[in-house]
Amino acid sequence: MFIIDRFENDWVIVEFDRKTFNLPRSIFPAGAKEGDVINIKIIVDKKATTSRKKSIKDLADSLFED
Incomplete structure (x- = not known):
């Protein structure tokens, strides 16, 4: 979860598993x-990766x- x-200028401090990011x-x-629970989904963009390589x-x- x-x-x-909190918010600090242009940054949002997010807590996950007792660590902050x-x-x-x-x-x-x-x-x-502040206090909102957020969902983060990470997807590998294979087309962009191939192009970059x-x-x-x-x-x-x-x-x-x-």
Whole structure:
């Protein structure tokens, strides 16, 4: 269970399993408030990952040409 502990400027301090995490306020809905329980879902974006890896490989190949 993730709980909004407090707001600090552009950050939301979220508690989970007795640990706190700073998350950007911009990813929270406007009505979020201290004490609210939030759900967080993490999804791997395979298309973006593949694209990023290709860009890095292309850059490395161009820098280290024989």
